[in-house]
Amino acid sequence: MTAAIHDTADPGQRKHARGQRTRAIILDRAARIAIAEGLEGLSIGRLADDLGMSKSGLFAHFGSKEGLQIATVAFSRDRFKREVIDQVAGHVPSPGLSRLWALANAYLERVEQNAARGGCFLYNVSAEFDARPGAVRDAVAASLSAWLDALEANVRAAVVNGELAPGTDIRLLTFELSALLFAANRHSLLLDDNNAFDMARRAAAQLLRRVMTNEEPLELPSFPAN
């Protein structure tokens, strides 16, 4: 992909690719600030200082603090989709119980890896914006819904596949599973509880086994090291 961009003779296209890379660098930094200090901790001035860029350049990108907050939420959501949801789908080709279990584990691994910088973006901004009506809250709610939808689609597929019992309450199981995953974030970060990920994994496995139609162990696909 990078090679293709460099090979192109079109200067407009090169400029666009450079702009996209700059935008990604800015939003990656913005997401790190938001995880640690909240989306309210984000301001164009603060971000310009952090990155050694001009405020006017950042204004040109995002227009306002709210624009920057919304772009940061969208960036984190896209990255999570690419690095977790699509990644798992690449290794577990069909929806169902295995993909659901892989998704849950991929979420926990990611939070564990990102613990030092504040854990899960979605967990943090969900709590921050739940009572502040407006476009930022709408973007956060859409991100949460997208994650719940990804889990729910696989719960539903698992029922259709006959891996989970017919009559399983699909929404309730999704609610329970997501609750455990977010709780791992809470306990590991705030209580420095290193068992939190293991507790969430065991609880999620118990939850699924209660409605699984056979006794086979829940197994993870082997992911290539990256």
Place this chain on the structure above:
Amino acid sequence: MTAAIHDTADPGQRKHARGQRTRAIILDRAARIAIAEGLEGLSIGRLADDLGMSKSGLFAHFGSKEGLQIATVAFSRDRFKREVIDQVAGHVPSPGLSRLWALANAYLERVEQNAARGGCFLYNVSAEFDARPGAVRDAVAASLSAWLDALEANVRAAVVNGELAPGTDIRLLTFELSALLFAANRHSLLLDDNNAFDMARRAAAQLLRRVMTNEEPLELPSFPAN
């Protein structure tokens, strides 16, 4: 209690009682701001404006923004203990399964009642301060631990009483139960999902039934209307 304060002839004691009432009014307002906008949204200047009080008076009470944040966390924790934990203990005299179930339901009722002003204080500040080392985070972590301890003590008592199966993983069950309660907060507030409380109640009941030693229904004590 109020009568006793008014009856006292000691002016020092009357002054102290007045000071305590003023402090409670200030911290109640501070807690409301923190639920909606975060503890970082709290400042002595902002609070002084909101309450029509002098900044210097508030400084005398709390010393600094951090002092105000810590006092707000402690105030909310004490109030939750008084209005939820002690209240439930008053109606269910002995620790065990009934008190555990009553606590879970009292938590959900309280969040539902407070939804319009942003739900659960502890849920919000836990996410806000998990990655910010310092005295405020320590106070928040202590509040979360106190709530988990209250649940865990009743899980343990239920096992000792023989209401839950011997060998029940007490910490894990506490983790799972608390995860469901906080998730009700997330779904009701951010997703405007009115089913969230019912889902949490059904999931908590299923969780307990899995390890209950008899088939009796989980029942709530009758609380007097207040």
